[in-house]
């Protein structure tokens with residue numbers, strides 16, 4: 001059992017930390033307040049190769065293995081402050097690029113993957129609906145086949161990146177009675193007739209990651225836009241969720257490390273009652289808990305990466321990692337605010353933003369309850 | 382492959398994946414699987430993927446409802462019709 005990154009992986013992670021620290025943090029308080037997405041940051045990440053990490057070289061990526069990919073995402077979280085931007089990249093990678101890679105035709109791969117890797121195209125994923133969240137396969141967006149084309153009607157909500165996206169992975173059902181077996185997936189480009197953005201959605205955290213509703217009104221797409229087999233969109237969706245669950249919280253582990261170091265530093269230098277607050281056991285214990293959570297979270301995430309590198313099933317481990325890391329991230333973010341006292345609650349200190357950013361992790365890619373259901377299913381209870 | 386062989390293969394899979402700890406005798410050829418909820422919709426998706434890769438067949442969406450997959454007998458009939466059409 002090997003717990004260290006290779007030299008090459010470590011060097012790449014260090015470079016990602018530098019990229020995030022030096023190039024992605026500008027004007028963060030203001031951008032967060034204004035809910036401003038950084039296209040410049042997106043391009044810098046693409047130039048570094050983030051958007052192409054898990055994509056093979058022939059399609060414009062670097063073909064990095066899952067551990068390397070996780071290491072880079074962890075580095076971006078550790079070095080940076082713009083968790084919204086990194087979240088947007090995660091959504092783009094796991095719910096758009098990966099499904100194309102795994103289920104796309106050669107034509108779809110050649111059309112979309114190179115621009116998705118080089119940053120010139122942004123991807124989004126429209127699956128959730130007002131009445132279909134955790135029970136996503138009860139979606140109502142209808143897919144009708146007419147003269148060899150598909151016609152989509154419905155509305156999607158919570159679509160990360162939608163306001164800036166160029167291509168959407170969209171799911172609909174051919175027959176709601178078929179449940180998961182009636183689902184079809186499509187790649188639909190911005191500007192397609194019948195596809196339009198709905199209301200922008202404002203959020204508690206991850207505010208630099210834009211989100212809106214997506215409306216489909218008599219949206220006609222050719223058969224060549226279908227991703228995967230007809231009626232087998234659930235497989236496409238499950239594949240994207242498997243990758244997302246495994247990798248989306250790697251950057252959060254990086255944030256947990258940054259929080260930990262910041263809290264240790266603060267506990268050593270902030271004095272009350274003539275001594276550093278770290279000398280008070282209550283404060284020290286809080287930091288100890290943050291350290292244990294960080295180390296455990298890291299092990300879980302990298303274990304999933306290792307399983308994926310060996311092409312072994314990681315469904316249950318990914319669900320455990322998602323459940324544990326999100327819960328730990330929220331707890332540690334709250335501890336960080338507590339340790340910084342009143343200053344931690346103030347925007348200027350840049351501690352409270354992590355707490356707001358952390359809460360979504362218990363909801364997206366399947367809520368914590370849904371992760372528990374997946375684990376229980378894996379245990380065959 | 383005979384219907385009996387198909388049933389036996391699928392029975393082993395269903396017992397291991399969806400009915401662990403159950404008495405194997407409880408899963409007969411006519412035990413309803415979908416209409417009783419032994420196989421929920423997510424499990425049906427898993428079963429369909431399994432049938433396709435195990436028997437090298439392709440199932441259409443309309444063939445994956447309770448009518449076609451409710452019992453081991455139904456499943457064996459469907460698989461065999463696909464195998465003989467190939």
Ligand SMILES: Cc1cc2nc3c(=O)[nH]c(=O)nc-3n(C[C@H](O)[C@H](O)[C@H](O)COP(=O)(O)OP(=O)(O)OC[C@H]3O[C@@H](n4cnc5c(N)ncnc54)[C@H](O)[C@@H]3O)c2cc1C
Nearest residue numbers: 125126127128133134158159160360363364365366367369
């Ligand atoms: C930041 C963020 C980004 C997102 N990005 C996207 C995106 O890009 N594209 C997209 O399509 N969607 C996106 N979503 C939507 C997300 O996938 C859903 O919010 C999530 O699946 C939960 O669905 P819901 O919000 O409808 O909650 P519900 O499903 O209504 O759940 C409400 C509560 O009931 C619980 N619950 C529901 N069912 C069960 C059950 N079977 N067992 C136990 N408890 C249960 C849930 O855990 C939750 O606590 C995003 C969400 C967030 C927060």
